[in-house]
Amino acid sequence: MSSPSLTTLPAWQALQTHAAVIGGQHMRELFAADPDRFARLSFSFGPIRADYSKNRITPETIGLLAELARARGVEAGRAAMFAGERINTTENRAVLHVALRNREERPMMVDGIDVMPEVRATRARLKAFSDKVRSGQWKGATDKWIKHIVNIGIGGSHLGPMFVADALKDFQKPDLSVAFVSNPDRAQLDEVLAPLDPANTLFVICSKTFTTAETTANADAARAWLTSRLGESAVAKHFAAVSTNVDAAVKFGIHPDAVFPMWDWVGGRYSVWSAIGLPVILACGFEAFDQMLAGAEAMDRHFETASLEQNLPVILALIGLWYTDFFDAPAVAVMPYDHRLKLFPFHLQQLDMESNGKGVTKDGTPVETKTGPVVFGGGGSDSQHSFFQLLHQSPRLIPCDFIIALKGADGSGPSRDLLMANALAQTEALMKGRKAVELADTPEGLRSHREFSGNRPSNTLLLDELSPYVLGMLIALYEHKVFVQGLIWGLNSFDQWGVELGKELAKSLVPVFFDPALIVNGPATAEGVLKARDSSTAGLALAYLQAKAQK
Ligand code: F6P
Numbered sequence: 001m002s003s004p005s006l007t008t009l010p011a012w013q014a015l016q017t018h019a020a021v022i023g024g025q026h027m028r029e030l031f032a033a034d035p036d037r038f039a040r041l042s043f044s045f046g047p048i049r050a051d052y053s054k055n056r057i058t059p060e061t062i063g064l065l066a067e068l069a070r071a072r073g074v075e076a077g078r079a080a081m082f083a084g085e086r087i088n089t090t091e092n093r094a095v096l097h098v099a100l101r102n103r104e105e106r107p108m109m110v111d112g113i114d115v116m117p118e119v120r121a122t123r124a125r126l127k128a129f130s131d132k133v134r135s136g137q138w139k140g141a142t143d144k145w146i147k148h149i150v151n152i153g154i155g156g157s158h159l160g161p162m163f164v165a166d167a168l169k170d171f172q173k174p175d176l177s178v179a180f181v182s183n184p185d186r187a188q189l190d191e192v193l194a195p196l197d198p199a200n201t202l203f204v205i206c207s208k209t210f211t212t213a214e215t216t217a218n219a220d221a222a223r224a225w226l227t228s229r230l231g232e233s234a235v236a237k238h239f240a241a242v243s244t245n246v247d248a249a250v251k252f253g254i255h256p257d258a259v260f261p262m263w264d265w266v267g268g269r270y271s272v273w274s275a276i277g278l279p280v281i282l283a284c285g286f287e288a289f290d291q292m293l294a295g296a297e298a299m300d301r302h303f304e305t306a307s308l309e310q311n312l313p314v315i316l317a318l319i320g321l322w323y324t325d326f327f328d329a330p331a332v333a334v335m336p337y338d339h340r341l342k343l344f345p346f347h348l349q350q351l352d353m354e355s356n357g358k359g360v361t362k363d364g365t366p367v368e369t370k371t372g373p374v375v376f377g378g379g380g381s382d383s384q385h386s387f388f389q390l391l392h393q394s395p396r397l398i399p400c401d402f403i404i405a406l407k408g409a410d411g412s413g414p415s416r417d418l419l420m421a422n423a424l425a426q427t428e429a430l431m432k433g434r435k436a437v438e439l440a441d442t443p444e445g446l447r448s449h450r451e452f453s454g455n456r457p458s459n460t461l462l463l464d465e466l467s468p469y470v471l472g473m474l475i476a477l478y479e480h481k482v483f484v485q486g487l488i489w490g491l492n493s494f495d496q497w498g499v500e501l502g503k504e505l506a507k508s509l510v511p512v513f514f515d516p517a518l519i520v521n522g523p524a525t526a527e528g529v530l531k532a533r534d535s536s537t538a539g540l541a542l543a544y545l546q547a548k549a550q551k
Helices: 010-023 027-033 059-071 074-082 116-135 159-167 186-193 213-230 232-238 246-251 275-284 286-305 312-326 344-356 380-384 388-393 414-432 444-450 468-489 497-514 526-531 535-550
Strands: 042-045 048-051 148-152 177-181 201-206 239-243 259-261 331-336 374-377 400-405 458-463
Touching: 010 059, 010 312, 027 414, 042 312, 048 312, 048 468, 059 074, 059 312, 059 468, 074 286, 074 468, 116 259, 116 275, 116 286, 148 213, 148 275, 159 177, 159 275, 159 344, 159 468, 177 186, 177 275, 186 213, 201 213, 201 232, 201 275, 213 232, 213 239, 213 497, 232 239, 239 246, 239 275, 246 259, 259 275, 275 286, 286 312, 286 468, 312 468, 331 344, 331 380, 344 374, 344 468, 380 414, 388 414, 400 414, 414 458, 458 468, 497 526, 497 535, 526 535
Parallel strands: 148 177, 148 201, 201 239, 239 259, 331 374, 331 400, 400 458
Antiparallel strands: 042 048, 048 458
């Protein structure tokens, strides 16, 4: 059964009419007309203050968008997620990452079974294991303290923990380094391992499936590096793993005490709250991780219980969708003005684009509108000196998120003043622009070059500080934002079939390059396999094989 049309809904049509009116207005006028605009269009939730007044909206816009969200069943969808329903329909799975940060006694059910006892037991094991490693009770095979953690994973088993560990650098144990390897190009692993001593190195293999080609290649290489120096028996003391595929991890040689489970109801890009957070726990300690869970839990309660109009993730979702669908904005830019959050855009890319980069609705019919935007970004200061030109003067409209913590690693020192001044100046410039009449001293021929249209939207998130608690809130905020947008578009935000075809095609090319003897299905020779491909793929593959033969 196909779901009712999105664009024929009265709420959608009311928004189209409203967009035509707002489209003719400049934010300068909206600010001038309402001295209380900031108060009306900003929202504080605990340590996060969100200013969304520099958007092409009025309070009426939020009301109309909330009506659309209601008409698309956002409240019911939200309840279904918390109730553990199998809302990931194409994989027939529940979506219950919120259970991972449920620190109350509240049961969280999947198919009538409370998952919390297992979640709590795993948390307790993670704490015990990390305490042992950090205190030197868990030693390497030659009785040396573990001094280096190397996480091997990719996608959600890499981006989330890498971002969080980096953001919480101030909380890391000084004598325990942590590094992240995802790329099967040996250059990355070799670079990480070069200064390390296997005797005090612990590898954490993070893979929900334990079958991901890049991760297993790196895990095998890491294992070879270790065993060539310390022998086979050392594996048990120098490897830990996180996976739903516990048997595969144990088969790899990892000691069962160091294998931590996850569950099919945790999506990769939502998994940093699970045992996938192990490198963070090892580096920063369980208390810091638990505080991050507490922050996410606070955001969950807010998201679950607040009305749509007073709900921070919902508001950000609605504003984002407003530009995607009513202003044809192709992308969104995220700029943290804080070095510690520099990796956030990479985490968000997977979170948003893998969730909502979809062309069909849940029932398999083509979407009627644009869906998830391209997400890009980077540290605010650096980005100002690179892609901000396009944000200010390109005909494309790119809504922006600015994120800044009021206190930096050095407290509220002068470096914060400079960052804050620049972040505010950029949002002001995007909003106001500069008219030709304000360029009286500029030669006529240069005026259009120096003119800024303005009317370019941005949200600003002010964080009281960047503690583990606030970081947890921030990540959960964006998770729920993406979920709400997916609900309105009618998507399954929790599958990622779009990454599969390339994986399958690569699987058939690997033996051609690596070992033609491995070609077991289909044409029996490398030439045969390549003949079945298009001329471009075959031509490039042959060029690679020739170069390889000449070495
Ligand atoms: O290829 C995409 C993906 O499936 C992601 O969704 C996931 O986070 C990543 O690969 C890694 O998968 P795994 O944790 O199973 O190794």
